[in-house]
Amino acid sequence: MKQFVVIGLGRFGSSIAKALSAKNFEVLAIDENEESVQEMEGTVSQAVVMDATDEKGLRELGIKNFDTAIVSMGETIEDSIMITLTLKEMGLRHVIVKAKSDMHSKILKRVGADRVIFPEREMAAKLAESLASPKIFDFIELSKTHGIVEMVAPKKLADKTLDELKLRTKYKVNVIAIKRKVPITKPDGSTDFKEEVIIAPGPDDELISGDILILLGENSDLEKIEKL
Known part of the structure; x- marks a missing residue:
């Protein structure tokens, strides 16, 4: 069974997490907002409250063993870049990241993002x-x-x-x-x-x-x- 980690549970991230879970994939959902995480409990395999820029915390969750990560960090461009870099350095095979602008997209690709998406576009x-x-x-x-x-x-x-x-x-x-x-x-x-x-x-x-x-x-x- 494929394993997915979704980082950032805003509108897009939570929708992706729910859709993947509905297809019976194993989904780990991460967000530093406790309320957002609570909304996902019972829907995904595991929902965790944590700062995804914490590399040690990500390692403890065994993130490197997941097949795909979807990073949807909302307003925090810098955090999405750092998280993408960390995930690739950890050896994650496939990292998909939501971008806010063309420049953001270029930077994400340079730090290793396998796919950059613009959901609205x-x-x-x-x-x-x-x-x-x-x-x-x-x-x-x-x-x-x-x-x-x-x-x-x-x-x-x-x-x-x-x-x-x-x-x-x-x-x-x-x-x-x-x-x-x-x-x-x-x-x-x-x-x-x-x-x-x-x-x-x-x-x-x-x-x-x-x-x-x-x-x-x-x-x-x-x-x-x-x-x-």
């Missing part, structure tokens, strides 16, 4: 790609409480305009885009379909049976729409 790119192609994604987590979901519009919403539905008022969700199949006539007279994407639809846009909705909102509110 990557998420935006994924969303843009999904809107431009027929590929369907189920859910993108924006935070612990908010997300973007792509779903078939419930039948109850069909043949009504967004103004009539008032989804933002009733359910507190925003319609980012509508995707639908539009019939076209081919040169030989036969009918085919092409995908149409309406980005930032207006109040007069009407939903049609079979439309795909891309919605932004709190997870609990999105679930209410799914159950309609």
Whole structure:
């Protein structure tokens, strides 16, 4: 079984730790904030309160025996650099680090980071790609409480305009885009379909049976729409 250590339990770090744990991997979560660590107890294999810049403490936890480390230190750029350097010097095979800027990324690579990530950029790119192609994604987590979901519009919403539905008022969700199949006539007279994407639809846009909705909102509110 693969072993992962997640250092820094902010929004990104905690989400990664939970996702890996849900896949039944062994996950060690580390943060100096006791409250953040307590939230992870029972979810991951082990959650520890400690200063991850403490090399001795990391060694005592047997970090060098883990397969991969994910470093997500939030605002502390210097700490993420020092931790990355320490992990590589300890012989950790694969170190992934969250960067805040291009310069930060360059420094992390120079001190040995195997992969540098920009979660916000990557998420935006994924969303843009999904809107431009027929590929369907189920859910993108924006935070612990908010997300973007792509779903078939419930039948109850069909043949009504967004103004009539008032989804933002009733359910507190925003319609980012509508995707639908539009019939076209081919040169030989036969009918085919092409995908149409309406980005930032207006109040007069009407939903049609079979439309795909891309919605932004709190997870609990999105679930209410799914159950309609």
